Amino acid sequence: MKHEHQNHQLTGETCSCGRDHSEHNKFHDRLDDQEPCVCGHNHDDYKDHEHHDHQHPKLGHDDVSITHHENAVIVSAEREISGDFTQVKETLALGLKDLADWVDSQNGLVGHIKAHLSTKGNSAMISTTGDAVQIKETDSTSVSINLAVIVFIENETGLADQVTQLLKKTEQK
Amino acid sequence: MKVIILGGFLGSGKTSVLLQLAEFLVARSLKKEHTTPVVIVENEIGGSGVDNLLLENQGLTVKNLFAGCACCTSSAQLEDTVSFLRKEFDPEWIIIEATGLAYPDKIKHTVTDAFGFETGIITIVDAQRWFRLIAAMESFVSGQLENAMGVLVNKIDCVEKDCLHAVIESIKTYNPSVPCYPISAIAEMSDGFWENLLEKL
Incomplete structure (x- = not known):
């Protein structure tokens, strides 16, 4: 065998x-x-x-991991970035379509390309030792991105580059 | 406890169907106290999940099985997972969402051999991409139809009637006895539809 x-x-x-x-x-x-x-x-x-x-998951570019199953190439990425949820969503929506078009241009086949976005908004810690109540707040907004790309393609180095560029775009907005 | 395996190729609409099926099963069980209607096993071939996040946001109980395929490389982990869910929740239903690269029938064998549960396969097919996928990987895509109790032919809102008819005819060449149900998973499926389908289990 x-x-x-x-x-x-x-x-x-x-x-x-x-x-x-x-x-x-x-x-x-x-x-x-x-x-x-x-x-x-x-x-x-x-x-x-x-x-x-x-x-055998491995790091391709930064936090982008690439694995294989049969002839499929699986790219996974998780990233938390600072930014506006709506802008990141719109950038990713356009970027995912561009990525699918790129796979087509390479004579590949798209299995699926998916992303999930969630936000972490304001947070507060409230504490007391019996006297005054202390409140510490943070108002930073961040967006968590989970990305899963499963495609059938030979040019996987190019694929990793495309995904990395896509994630960079979300950070530039 | 009964088990439903949702199979079908990548992008066929398994998660969209799962959301509706789970909602139906939860609603049907509302009158029963002290029972967990449904838990979901979410299998992802990659190391990071997307669908599980959507399902969890809908309030569903989800157990993740990542970085492998439950029909082959992760079959042992699937047994462990189902065993854990039985002890922890003893649910009425377990729904296993297979990866789009899985053979659902192999998952069924794993579950029935290990536990003897009544287990049914529902395979979802993307009507819009069926012929392209058959052309590219016929053996694999048709293999996902094996032993299905029903095939949901999804995305009928994206194809003409003639195309839908041709897709169903094509499916029947691989599995002549399987009932095919044209659906659009973005539209609400009726309780009667699910009752009818689950009667076959």
Whole structure:
């Protein structure tokens, strides 16, 4: 049985199984079908289809992580930024469409591209030791962004760049 | 306890359907005291979730299963999760929202083999993208129809009647006996619709 390592090619990191998988789509043979992969994953239950990928999350750009499943590239990002909720929402709405168009232009296929936004507004701490009541307030507004991109594409370096640029745009507004 | 698996390709509308189904199940159980009507297992292939945040904001009880697919790489974690939910909540229903890259039938086998629960698959299909996806990955997309108790053909507001008819005909070539229900998940689905569908479980 062969198993496929597609997840280390960008970072150049060595897989925990000890092999160098920096070459895209590089395969290696397993010595024993019954032996679990030395990187710790057991793929024996999934021989009948292509769900025997490795989930080794890695940092692509900043806080953007890239993993793989079958032929899909999964990009996840979580970021908290200062800014106005409506402006960030509108920037992301345009940016997600641009990202989908870019995937199309690369002859890729969009699985889904999703983002969730939430705000953290004012906060207050109220305390007393029995005398006066102290109130400490903060009025900073921040927006939490959760981004999930699942696409089928070969140019994943370009994809990571696109996502990073998209997140930068939300911070510039 | 019964289990519903919501399957279907990425972007087909699983979460939109889930919100309506969960709302229906909660409303139906309002008269029963000391019961948890429904808990949701949200499976995400990536390390960060989006749909779970939406569901939690709707007041639903959600257990996340991230960074793997419940039909294969995370099947053991799925067993642990269902076992935990049974002990913690003993809900009437568990809804498992599969990743868009999962084979729902494999999830069903995991649940039924481990627990013996009555388990049904509802597969959601994007009518607008069906033929494009079939052209690109026929084996995988058609495999998501396997053993479904119903297929919800979603986004009918985005396609012409002829196209919808062709999509249903195409689905039937892969699973001739499965009932197909044209829907638009952005519109409200009636209680009667859900009652009828869940009767098949």
